[in-house]
Structures are given as C-alpha cells and as structure tokens.
Amino acid sequence: MLSMEMYPSLTLGPQRIGDCFYRDRPAPAHMPMFPPAACDMAAKALPQRMLPPPPNDPTTKTPKDQVKMELENASLWKQFTTVGTEMIITKKGRRMFPGLRLKLSGLNPSLRYLVLLDIVPLDNSRYRFQGGAWQAVGGAEARLPDRVFIHPDSPATGAHWQSRTISFHHAKLTNNTLDSQGHIILHSLHRYQPRIHVIEARDVLRWGGGQHSFVFPETQFLTVTAYQNNKITELKINSNPFAKGFREDGMNSKKQRDARQKRKICDGTETLDIVNCDPCDSTDLQPQQMTSATDLQALALASLPPMPNPSCGFRPEEAPYQASLIQEQPLDLGQAFIASHMSDIGISMANGMQDMPGSEVANLIEGSDTQAYTSNFPAVQANSSFPLAPLPQSSFLPVPDSSDTSNPQTIDYTPILSSSPTLSSSSNTPLLQQTTFTFPTPPPSNSSSPQPLLSSSPSYHTMPETISPHTPADASFHAPPCQSGLQDQISAHSLLNDQPLQGDSISSASHSPIDQTSAVFIYPNNLPVNPAPVTALSNYNLPLAPSLPCSLPTHGTSFPFPSVSPHMQSFPNMSSNPSHHAFNFQNLSHQTQAFPPSSFPHPSSLPHPHPSFQPSSCLAVPSSFQQSVSSAPSMPPTAYPQNLANPSNSSYPQVDISGIPQFNPAAHYRPEMVRHHPSLLPQLDPSLPSNLPSSNPPQSLYSAFPSYPLRLCQDPHPSLSLPFRHLYRQHQHVHAHPQGSYLDMSTRAVY
C-alpha cells in the first residue's frame, strides 16, 4: 500500500538503537530484528548529509489539522457509484473517468506540498458482473506493484494548490504488470479505492512535516477491460467529452455504426463513393460517417450534423502546464529521492501522532460527533448496484447532506487517527468506528510539525549513483549482525524469483489461514485463485534487500509487510501460531477483535474472520484504511451487491492519516539505507503503527495484502525547481533488479 509512510528521520539518537527492534512491540515479546549494535553501526555510517535538519522549526508548522480536500466532481462520481463505477484498464494505459478533481484548503500558502494519488485494492476479491450486478467470485489476484502518481505540479506551494482545481485526469490505469510507462497497475475485475495524499515538502530535498491522506468512498471503482454494465457505458458516453461520438447524435452512435455496418455489407468496401451507397441505406448516409477522401467530398456536400450536446460534467481542467511542453523523457525518479522523501513523510506522520495526547483522543472518540454520523448514515446505498463498499458501513458512516454535492465533506481525521492508543486500548468497536468517521470537522491536531528528514545536500544531487541499490554505498549498511538466516533466505528467494512481486506474497499467504486477520492475510478462499507458491518467504511481495537488514526493524509494526514478514518468518511457528499476531501484527489482531466478526459466510473467513469492513477502514491511515479495504473480502460475496455506500450520501469524510499515533516520531529511518535498498522503502501506507508504547500496542492497520510499496510516477515537470528535476534523473534499477520493483518511477510525462 502506498504508504508514504514515513521513514523516520535520520536522527540516530539512543532510541534509534532500540528501533532496530520493532519499536512498537513489547521488548520481551519479540526478538530484536537486528542487533542494536549493528544498527548503531549502520547509523554511524550514515553520511552527515543524511542527518535531519534541526527539529522544531517553526517555519515548518502547518495547520495540518485544518487541511481539507473536496472532491469537486463528487456529483459525477456519485452518479457512477450508484450504478457501480467501472474503469477501463488497457495495456497502454487508460485515463480515469470520471477523473479526480479536487479542491484543497487549509494548507500553508507558503509551504510546498506534494500531491500524490495512489489506488489501493478495496478487498481481496475478484468480481464478476452477473445478473446485472457485481458479485465477488473468488480471491483477488496477486497484489500488483503499487505505484503512486505524483501530481505534475508537485511540489507546489499551498497557495498554488488552493488556488485551483487539482486534477489527476492524466493518471492512467493499466493492467500491464510489466508497464514501464509509470501507469498505475491494477488487476481487472477488482475493486479499488483511489487515495489522495498531500505531503508537505519544505523543499525538494526535504519531505515530511505533514501528510494528509484523503479517501473519497464514492471514487471507488471496479476495473474492467470492457464495460460490463450498460448503464456505466451510457453514463460514460454521456459524461465524457471524448466519447461524444458515441452519443445518440454522434457519428459513432449505435445507429450510425449499424448504418456503417450495413453499408459495409452491401458494398463490401468502405472506399466506395457514398453516392453509391444509397441502395443500401441512403437515409443513414451522413457526411460524418465518411472518412475516405471521397467521403470527405460527399461530406462537403452534406449539411453538418448537429454538434453533440456538450452538456457533460466533464470540464477538463486547465492543465497548469501544457502537456506538450513536457517531454516524455524518462524521468528517473531516483530511488534515493523517493526514499528520502518517503522517510520524511513518515517522520512527519509519526510526529503528528506522537503529539496526540491519549486523553484528547479518547475525548474525540467519545465525542458527540459519533452520534451525528451514526444516525445519519443508514440512508446509504440505496441505489447502488455496486458491491458493498468496504469503506463505510451504513451504520457508522456519517451521512453528509446528500444534497450538498458541491461541498463534499472533508473531515480531517487526524485527531481521530491519532487516537490509536485509545483505540487499541478499547475493544469497543463502535467507538473505534466513531472515531474514524464521525468527526464533521477536523479537531485540532497536535500533530506534527513538519520534520524534514533530509538536510539538503549537494551531494545528493550530484551523486545519484549512491542511491542505487547496487552501489558500493550499500556496503556501509551491510551489518553482518543484522543479517539473519532469514534474510539470507529472503535474498535467495528474491534472486531465485525474478518476480519480485505479489504473486508470491499473496499466494504464500494463503498457506497460513490463521493469518487472515493478520498481515499475512490471504483468504483461504483465495487459494484456488491464487495458487500458492511455495515458500513462506514468498509471502512478501517485495524482495528484501539482503544487505539492509537493519532498516527493517525501524518500521516497527508499521513497517510494510514485505519487510516485516520475512522476519516474522524467522520465528518459529510464526505462520501457524496465532500469537504471532501480537508480535508483528499486534495491531491487526487487536483491531480484528474490535471489529465485529464478519458476516461473511466465506468458509475460509469464518474460522478466522477477517474484520468486516469498518468505518475505520476509511481511514486513510495507511494501515487502517488498508485493512478495512482489504477486509472487504471478508464480506460475503453475496452481501456485496447493493450494499455499496450510496454515493448520493457520500461525502464521506476524508481521512487524514497524518494524525495516526502509530507513526511515532521516535521511529527513525535512515534514508540512506532506504536509498540503497528500495525494497525496504516504507509504504505510503501509514498504517504501520510505530512507536506506541509497548504496553499499548497500536491498532493493527495492516491490509490484507502483504505490501503496498510506494511507486512514484511522474516526469520532470518544467515547473520543478532545478534541484528537484535533478533528482528525477537518478538511475532506476527497478525493473531489472529483483528487489528494485519497489521503486518504479515513471519515465513518462504525466500531469
């Protein structure tokens, strides 16, 4: 999951040593992933330039708790959602329609931000359109490499973002797992949920300080290679200007196409003079239908057909930058660049959460807001033929005024999320749900002040090579003590399997049914669909960097599965012993308990019910959100149809993951290490809990999928500052390297 999660800052204080363990784990409960000494050594090996900037920089303070995002074309989305949004995916990449058109507010006008889009699975199911509705028919395909689409304006000031509509209509979806264009790779016939992330970037070299993630439930969709629902087709045609030709009055309408077909049959060739077509269907002959030279002549003689009614909701936003101006040159978004930024982000999140007092959280959770949403939500999903959206449970989602489409609710959940400790301590599901969804307005957050992770360093720009996983620089991090047998296995596994990805992870996960509620999650039912491979190691999508064992522990439970899992594997009975949840996925197990057992009849899920979708899943909180979305599969397939939250009700609050307490600032990542080991990069998904007191483990927010590696897709935008663009030129090792799949920087221009 894309968790731009945060790599903890580079601060290598005493706590850093402890970070060699899963920091949020009770020490006695688990073994340190890596010997502190080794980690310490690695820390010392870090170049000075990697050290974080001075803390408490007032200039970085951002009213993150006030950051809000609105889905500008929410009404359009809702129209589609009521029918069941389908998105075409093609090998070459297909744009999304409707597109994501957003309005941001609450940003610090003077600070720079990155706006990212990622799309995460809503559940572990594969769907089929049967009987006029979508039904889950099996397990999901292996998780594909996650990619992040960086808005081309990034980084831009808060003033910039707030002064215009932010559109991601240039983002493309593909089902080509080998896509090298930087498109977002998705599986066909799966359900997905787009997420928007706003990340503070003090400058091109320093990300972090604040991250806000927003999820609009009405934007979830099913991927298809061909439209299944005629209603969707009609909606698309009527709404998308590019499809005007297929409208009733268009030249590519059914009527016209039939006429063409008729002529074709009659004449046996399309090149004939239209005049000669009369015998077949003179009445249908329209100038518009002719494309040949002769046709054009005829066209000149005919009256022009009425222009298609341009009344569509689609208003291509004015691209801030002309596409033409941007060369589709490969942009090497250096791993170091990404890694470092991710680290920054992670830090900021951690800080924000850390700052949140438990009492405040509790108050928030138990606030009166809860009732407000709970009482309103029931109206949901009246018309939707869409499978149940895992996100909002009707009884828990706040129901914004459906009539107010122009003002989608934007709720900052920072405080809510930051209340993780409370959540974890409380098994009260309703409370948890409340905290997740009920805040109509963003409560003040103590969260984070921006924390730049990386200090600007000239060398950073000039030494792209050092970023490469293959560079000698890695050597400094090869802390032998950290290298466990498991690591070796992992490495071997990675090497043996050129396919770094998910396939393995998911399938392998299926081997341990017990893990359904844990990070290892694959639904047993998925087994048939996802034949499991082989080794436990295969559970992890991302190949681990053998040379960087120490980086793993720093993530704590919040660490992306790929990294974590391998270590878990090293523990005896890890896969079979439920207790291991407490170890690495304590949060998850806890959350599972908090949630009511899934009603999902799914045989496999019954024994180990995956948490049914809870409002918390709406939490963009990386983990929480993911889990919730991932947990969707736990819902009975039969229950899906018609259960989708009704978009009309929607304006579901967006989730601000920045406030997640799990992301404790205490946890620090070493960007350097990250750079050299792409596979260890944190996922954008902040779901990973981090520094909660060991006594009070964070709620588990793990998704059902092993990992959500961050993949940034963008091209060097002219608007980028020089240094920023420079970063994009860094080498990529992604596809070629078994472990490099983690970073898949786009080499094309995107907007």
Place this chain on the structure above:
DNA sequence: TCTGCTTACACGTTTGAACCGC
C-alpha cells in the same frame, strides 16, 4: 462453450505548430 483480454477501428477532443494580420 464461456469468459475475459487484446486489438483495430472510427470518431471526437485536445494540443501546438504554422500562418496571418496588426
């Protein structure tokens, strides 16, 4: 045989270079 994916196709939209006039 069925389902799903790929590809070619036709049409409309977008984009930007070329052209023209001031």
Place this chain on the structure above:
DNA sequence: AGCGGTTCAAACGTGTAAGCAG
C-alpha cells in the same frame, strides 16, 4: 520583431466489436 488570433493536422482519448486465448 513582437503579439494575438485563427487554422489545421497530429496525437490522444473514447467505446465498440471482432478475434483470440485459456
């Protein structure tokens, strides 16, 4: 030479349908 407006063709986006593969 510079600027602004218009024209036009290529690129791109779109849904459809045929063909193919499993």
